[in-house]
Amino acid sequence: MKLRCVIFDLDGTIVDVPYDWDKIRVELETQGIPILHFLNSLEEPERSEKWQILERYEDEATRKAELKQGMHELLDLLTKKGIKKAVVTNNSQKNAFYLLEKFNLNFDYIITRESGLWKPSGAPFLEVMKKLGLKKEECSVVGDSPFDVRAANEVGISRVFILSENRERFASTDVELFNSVEALRQELEKLLKKTE
Ligand SMILES: [Mg+2]
Known part of the structure; x- marks a missing residue:
């Protein structure tokens, strides 16, 4: 078709984009769960803290993107x-x-x-x-x-x-x-x- x-x-x-996803997963301790699902499964205040970590990595990588x-x-x-x-x-x-x-x-x-x-x-x-x-x-x-x-x-x-x-x-x-x-x-x- x-x-x-x-x-x-x-x-x-x-x-x-310069992402080191292995490093990010280790820092977030995602335990093999896809990152977004993992973050949303957390309780506060851990949830907000870890979302911030991810967003910091994303903002940094995005600025360096080509x-x-x-x-x-x-x-x-x-x-x-x-x-x-x-x-x-x-x-x-x-x-x-x-x-x-x-x-x-x-x-x-x-x-x-x-x-x-x-x-x-x-x-x-x-x-x-x-x-x-x-x-x-x-x-x-x-x-x-x-x-x-x-x-x-x-x-x-x-x-x-x-x-x-x-x-x-x-x-x-x-x-x-x-x-x-x-x-x-x-x-x-x-x-x-x-x-x-
Ligand atoms: Mg991709």
């Missing part, structure tokens, strides 16, 4: 072909809007963590499909982490493109790996030509 929408992750996908090379060209291709573009991020609205504005990026729909819909659940992807009136077969996901893959799998989006050089991390999945945005752009260009 024709591709009509690409749903992007933000951190590590659209922008390079747009991935080739991202404007990739997004321009999609715009030219009439493909919708969405962002689904577990980051905050404040940080997401800061980055999109800073790098002058336009998207048709943006879901941040304030929605309460968080990856690795597929719920935020379902929300994008509902809002933009799309079927799962018409969507593709671009991400950089196993959370993106799990969320896509949960809702049956089968075209998942991962920007990563770490083949081992995705060895048990059937996603397509790309080591640059430019390589992904070329693949999407080919795909779009085929389905025109």
Whole structure:
């Protein structure tokens, strides 16, 4: 089926951000639970204290973020072909809007963590499909982490493109790996030509 929408992750996908998630998890003592779920399960005052720690790391990383090379060209291709573009991020609205504005990026729909819909659940992807009136077969996901893959799998989006050089991390999945945005752009260009 024709591709009509690409749903992007933000951190590590659209922008390079210097997060050390292992260090953050240790400091927050998340015990293997996804961070946002873990923080919301805590009682006060620990809950507020640990949210502040996460937000401090996020603010710092966001300020240091750099747009991935080739991202404007990739997004321009999609715009030219009439493909919708969405962002689904577990980051905050404040940080997401800061980055999109800073790098002058336009998207048709943006879901941040304030929605309460968080990856690795597929719920935020379902929300994008509902809002933009799309079927799962018409969507593709671009991400950089196993959370993106799990969320896509949960809702049956089968075209998942991962920007990563770490083949081992995705060895048990059937996603397509790309080591640059430019390589992904070329693949999407080919795909779009085929389905025109
Ligand atoms: Mg990411």
